[in-house]
Amino acid sequence: MSLTLLLVQTLNGLQLGVLLFLIAAGLTLVFGVMDFINLAHGVQYMLGAYLAVMFYGLTGNFLFALILALGAALLFGLVLEFAIFRHLYDRDHLDQVIATFGIILFLNQGVKLLWGASPLSLPIPEALSGSVVLMPGILYPVWRLVIIGSGLAVALILYLLVSHTRVGMLVRAGATNAPMVSALGVNIRRLFMIVFGFGTMLAGFAGIMIAPILSVEPGMGDTILILAFVVIVIGGIGSIRGAFLAALLVGLVDTLGRSFAVDILRLFMAPSPARTVGPAIASMLIYLLMAVVLYLRPTGLFPAKGRA
């Protein structure tokens, strides 16, 4: 367990955390403000990645691909909202689960139909494809640093938007008590649409940014969706600040757990059982974390004020 490995894995953990935050931010707002369970949030992340690959193929330029894919992801999210989700806001959570599960099935298979089942890849923009020297002897890919940087930037922008603008104020009020906000004469449907579109775009953005280092394949959104749910539940539903801290926590715990579980277990047990048990415990760690957090604080670490 060398210090350099620890440093690199900590950065990797931060990168995963930032990615999770991009997805969880939209999810927690949609959940918190509209009380809507959107299982389809993960496929919107996947769609972002696919759109980026497609537009890169058309334009050959990452920046154009990024902008076009963001626009298309936003458009697609708004169409979904308009055609389906808006009719489900007042319904039972179970109706929302079944509808969004249906959308997952459809889109996972849909991208297979359109782009084939085999994984696609997106090249890293050339200027950012190298590595930097962190310390003598340690190289770290620039692109991962770009992901961390852009994620932190989004977090900052979100913070400014949510706590210092009028729309942000309404969003916070909506997360606390949506019917009251509506009663005060705010067009809550329009607010919902803005929040939803913005959340979709963030998920798409996460998909675009991660596409160069992951393979773009059907189903890539499913695992990340579950992780994002873990994040927003740990952080407290409706809370951006909670989502941010929980995302970093989950990212770090997961990454460090996976790289060091076996080593740590070997301190207590023989190498061969440690190699068997280690990976299992590592994959379980974040769920254990969530169970412990919910046991101690049944509404998460930073519940939005006014939500029981």
Added chain:
Amino acid sequence: MADAALASAGTARRSWFAGNALPVVLFVIFAALPLLAAFKAEGYVLSLVTRVMIFAIAALALDLLIGYGALVSFGHAAFIGLGAYTVAILGAHGVNDALITLPLALAVSALFAWATGIVCLRTKGVYFIMITLAFGQMIYFTASSLAPYGGDDGLTIRVRSTFAGFPILANDRALYYVCLGFLLGTYLLCRALIVSRFGRVYRGARENALRMSTIGFEVYRFQLAMYVIAGMIGGLSGFLLGNATDFVSPAYMSWQRSGELLIMVIFGGIGTLTGAIVGAAAFLLTEEWLSGITEHWKVIFGPLLVVVALFAPGGLIGVAQRLRGMLRG
């Protein structure tokens, strides 16, 4: 309402049948199907419908939680996995008799339900959904890491369970009727549970937990007991599934599988029990039918679910009731 009450008092016997026509018809179909299928494609029909009945058992358990207790569990496939893995692991050690494996499968499920229920039931609503998911994922990853028992690849069950030494499940038709028997037993048990005093307190907690505790019931204990019962029924269906497929793998308890169970219950109509059976049958048969048409069947099935959610709240049973209401004016 008053008229209906009078009418039902007057013709109690006939209205019992009117209220139970659907489950009676369902079970008659299940019982008669192997005889009809004997003429054509028997093996295929038997294995498909056996699967339907096994998942119907698990869906019934989930309906106890969702429909009558508003406890939306997103990790119920864990119990199926526990039941199936009990059969497989004991089988790998040469223990195949159901007199040992079935009680043990139920005990393991009950223990897991009790231990996780203590934690889960502290939370409510969406948090409950997520924490049951978390425990489901934990058991999923545990199974994936069971290298001696196949890990990710799963484990073949070489010998189907015997009963006191008799290999009665070896015959597919016998297995079918055993599953049918368990399904009928589970259905009757669930109905009895719901109308019992225990069930009334449990349902009361769904309507208003605060009020129930104010009049002196410790709601949490009733919910925990029901959670354990539902877990054991899930374990039972896992026991049967392991025997029917001769195989078990971690995929049996993936979160997608838990989601499918949820969909079955919602699809059929929650809080009706019959709906759980109808939903399991409708889900699996539609899946089978569409996948026979095209390998991209999910492109059709997905939007179908959306349509159900948008236009058929209350599921298939809800639609049937509204149609009946319309016909009667």
